[in-house]
Amino acid sequence: MSHEDVLNPKHMPHDPEKATLEGKNKFLAFWFFLGGETVLFASLFGTYIALNGSTAGENTPEHLFGLELVFLMTMMLLTSSLTSVYAMYHMKNHDFRKMQTWLAITVLLGLAFLGCEIYEFLHYVHEYEFTFGSSAFASAFYTLVGFHGGHVLFGLSWIVALMIRNQKRGLNLYNAPKFYVASLYWHFIDVVWVFIFTVVYLMGKVG
Amino acid sequence: MSNSSHSKPTRQMEYEKKQHKEEMKQQVITFVLMILFTFVAFGMVIMEVNSYFVIPTLIILALVQVVFQLYYFMHMKNKGHNMPAMMMYGGAAVAGLTIITFSSIIWW
Numbered sequence: 680m681s682h683e684d685v686l687n688p689k690h691m692p693h694d695p696e697k698a699t700l701e702g703k704n705k706f707l708a709f710w711f712f713l714g715g716e717t718v719l720f721a722s723l724f725g726t727y728i729a730l731n732g733s734t735a736g737e738n739t740p741e742h743l744f745g746l747e748l749v750f751l752m753t754m755m756l757l758t759s760s761l762t763s764v765y766a767m768y769h770m771k772n773h774d775f776r777k778m779q780t781w782l783a784i785t786v787l788l789g790l791a792f793l794g795c796e797i798y799e800f801l802h803y804v805h806e807y808e809f810t811f812g813s814s815a816f817a818s819a820f821y822t823l824v825g826f827h828g829g830h831v832l833f834g835l836s837w838i839v840a841l842m843i844r845n846q847k848r849g850l851n852l853y854n855a856p857k858f859y860v861a862s863l864y865w866h867f868i869d870v871v872w873v874f875i876f877t878v879v880y881l882m883g884k885v886g
Numbered sequence: 887m888s889n890s891s892h893s894k895p896t897r898q899m900e901y902e903k904k905q906h907k908e909e910m911k912q913q914v915i916t917f918v919l920m921i922l923f924t925f926v927a928f929g930m931v932i933m934e935v936n937s938y939f940v941i942p943t944l945i946i947l948a949l950v951q952v953v954f955q956l957y958y959f960m961h962m963k964n965k966g967h968n969m970p971a972m973m974m975y976g977g978a979a980v981a982g983l984t985i986i987t988f989s990s991i992i993w994w
Binding site: 690693697706707710711713714715716717718720721722724725726728729730746750753754757760761764765768771772863866867869870873874876877878881882884885886 | 910932951952955978986987
């Protein structure tokens with residue numbers, strides 16, 4: 680049995696993402712990475728919580744933020760989290776086409792989210808002259824929310840790269856862990872966003 | 887011989903498909919609850935509920951949503967997730983300390 684045959688069995692196992700040693704290792708290492716990411720974002724949140732009162736002028740959180748756009752963005756990201764769950768559901772049923780379709784929907788929702796975020800930042804810069812260097816609050820805000828936006832961009836590129844690279848290969852035990860780990864990353868992005876919309880936007884509006 | 891080796895994986899597959907469907911149903915319910923929490927959180931802020939009450943409630947709603955995301959969407963409730971749980975709880979513990987340190991000593 681060649682290596683290729685091992686990775687493309689006649690009957691796919693129950694958990695294709697954890698059927699090989701490499702898959703198991705990827706799974707563990709990725710959770711280790713997510714634990715580290717948690718701490719990294721905590722340092723940005725800690726900075727933001729400490730500095731969001733240092734506004735150097737009238738551009739306070741309460742003055743700047745509009746909840747309509749944030750609500751829309753929250754719904755997009757939350758829905759994209761569900762669509763990537765559907766993608767993994769079809770992966771476990773070994774239906775590669777449907778998995779690709781749901782991943783494509785996830786990517787579209789992620790792109791829409793990113794577009795809204797870029798619009799939001801441009802709006803702050805042009806309408807309020809609220810730039811990265813305006814105040815300590817501005818720096819902390821753009822660093823935290825922008826870093827999350829960077830994660831969204833990276834996640835999108837990652838998922839698109841996987842979809843294109845494996846388009847003709849179909850699902851096998853070599854790429855199943857890759858898809859699974861990318862979907863974990865996508866969920867983690869939504870986890871961080873839950874705290875961003877709560878701590879930055881909602882608590883900013885409450886004052 | 888050929889019959890038994892053929893039917894066993896098929897039956898096994900059907901059983902697994904059913905299990906996956908059941909799990910998917912739970913995940914859709916989770917999603918509906920998360921949407922609901924989001925509506926409550928935004929609704930409280932828009933309707934300007936008293937702020938002593940609203941901030942702790944917002945934080946609790948966020949924590950519950952994140953637990954749903956981790957345990958259902960990211961499958962931490964399933965078997966074989968002891969190490970992931972350790973990583974995440976370890977990360978969360980250090981994250982909590984980091985936030986306290988940053989907001990009380992470093993940037994204050």
